[in-house]
Each structure stands twice: as structure tokens, then as C-alpha cells.
Amino acid sequence: MEKTLAIIKPDATKRNIIGEIISIIENSKFKVIRLSSMILTESKAKELYDIHSSKPFFDALIEYMTSGMIVAIVLEKDNAVKEFRDLIGDTNPDNAKDGTIRKKFALNQSNNSIHGSDSNENAIKEINLIFN
Ligand code: IDP
Numbered sequence: 556m557e558k559t560l561a562i563i564k565p566d567a568t569k570r571n572i573i574g575e576i577i578s579i580i581e582n583s584k585f586k587v588i589r590l591s592s593m594i595l596t597e598s599k600a601k602e603l604y605d606i607h608s609s610k611p612f613f614d615a616l617i618e619y620m621t622s623g624m625i626v627a628i629v630l631e632k633d634n635a636v637k638e639f640r641d642l643i644g645d646t647n648p649d650n651a652k653d654g655t656i657r658k659k660f661a662l663n664q665s666n667n668s669i670h671g672s673d674s675n676e677n678a679i680k681e682i683n684l685i686f687n
């Protein structure tokens with residue numbers, strides 16, 4: 556079965572909505588197969604977002620992602636990568652569809668509550684990065 560990595564980001568763990576977010580995920584028929592809370596090291600955060608290293612928001616993104624606890628979750632479902640991206644919604648909550656996690660919880664385009672892998676290849680890389 557296909558796997559993807561979800562990360563409940565620091566803005567969400569700070570607002571006591573971990574349970575609500577996991578409920579939405581489970582109610583959408585994703586199976587939680589691994590789950591761990593942690594504070595990301597700067598080095599892991601930089602590797603996770605390596606593709607954005609030349610963007611103007613990169614330093615702020617690393618600062619934010621290491622600013623508090625995250626909850627990393629390996630999810631399993633048929634077509635997990637795409638289905639989970641659909642469930643989380645657009646990066647910018649103003650553009651996210653109704654019923655998506657980011658529409659419901661994201662504060663803005665940066666503090667957007669949840670991460671989801673964008674390809675099978677990245678899902679495998681990210682799961683190895685976070686859980687090793
Ligand atoms: P994604 O999380 O929907 O895949 P990406 O464009 O890959 O979005 O960006 C990764 C993360 O970087 C976003 O989830 C968000 O936290 C942050 N980010 C993206 N674009 C911006 C921006 O324009 N300003 C500030 N932060 C951003």
C-alpha cells in the first residue's frame with residue numbers, strides 16, 4: 556500500500572489541534588502506521604526543505620519549523636500521496652478548498668499547520684529522514 560509523510564507543524568501543535576487534525580485524517584480512511592512527536596533539528600528541517608533553499612522565505616521557514624513540537628505521521632492508503640495532498644489543500648489557505656485541513660486550520664501561507672509529501676519518491680526520502 557502507498558505511503559506518505561504527514562507533519563503536523565508547530566503552529567498547530569501550539570494551538571491544541573493535534574487530535575482534531577488526526578481525526579480528520581483517520582476519518583478520511585488513512586491508516587496511521589507510525590507516529591512520533593519531536594522538535595526538528597535545524598539540519599533535518601533544512602534537508603526536508605532543501606528544494607526551497609534559495610527562496611526568500613527559507614530562513615523564516617527553518618526558524619518556524621524548528622520553533623516547537625511537530626508530530627510526524629506515516630500514513631498508508633491507496634494513492635496516499637495524491638489523496639493526502641488533496642486533503643490538506645493549497646499551500647495558501649486563502650486558495651485552499653472548503654473541507655481541507657489548511658482551509659480549516661492554517662493561519663497563513665507560512666504557518667499552514669500541515670505538511671504532506673508531494674511524490675512517492677519524496678515520501679520515501681522524507682520518511683527515512685524523519686524516522687532515522
Ligand atoms: P507545500 O507545503 O504546499 O508543498 P511549498 O511551496 O513546497 O508548499 O512550501 C513549503 C512550505 O514553505 C509551505 O508549506 C509553507 O510552510 C512555506 N512557504 C511556502 N511558500 C511560502 C511563502 O511564500 N512565504 C512563507 N512561507 C512559505
Ligand code: MG
Pocket residue numbers: 673
Ligand atoms: Mg512542497
